[in-house]
Amino acid sequence: MKVYGVTGWKNAGKTGLMERLVAEITARGFSVSTVKHAHHAADVDQPGTDSFRHREAGASEVLLASGKRIAMMQELRGAPEPPLSDLLARLAPVDLVLIEGFKREAHPKVEAYRVAAGNPLIAAENETVRAVASDTELNFDRPVFDLDDTAAIAGFILQEVGL
Structure with a gap:
């Protein structure tokens, strides 16, 4: 699988860009999955549901399955956050x-x-950032795209990963 990231500080437009990229790239005929990092105790489950009750009772993993989707919830219970490579291996x-x-x-x-x-560019200190999608013009040593030019950003990513 090819892997490419969207990074940025809070309120920089990451999620909107991700949403647009998924739509653009899948419209071009490619299959796409996503991985989202959260800095807080994100919970996709709701108190009172059966699966929530299973986790609260102490289950390490709860697999919720229906005719429309499958959701796997795993409680770390003090264990370290798994590395990205382990998460990718699950997809x-x-x-x-x-x-x-x-x-x-x-x-x-x-x-x-x-x-x-009001945040500094991550790209200035991080060579893994190959391009910037910005709402302002930047003079930078890597490609800079308009933050709203989803087609151009998608094209760049697809070229970068060889698709």
Whole structure:
């Protein structure tokens, strides 16, 4: 599987860019999966559901399956967060995995950058950032795309991974 990331600080436009890239790349005929990093105790389950009750009772893993989707919830219960490579190994094969976050991992990335967020460019200190998608013009040593030019960003990523 090919892997490419979207990184950036909070409120830089990562999630919107990810959403648009998934739509654009799948419309071009490629299969795409995503991995999203969260810095908080994200929970996709709701109190009161059967699966939530299973986890609360102490289950290490709960697999929720229906005719429409499957969800796997795993409680770390104090164990360290698994590395990205372990998470990727759990995915079914696809043409491309887009990764949101994980800015310190070694995979290639495009940085979402909004000047109003007031943060420095991650790319200035991180060579794994291969391009910047920005809402302002930048004079930089790597490609800079308009943050809203999804087709151009998708084309760049697909070229980078050889698809």
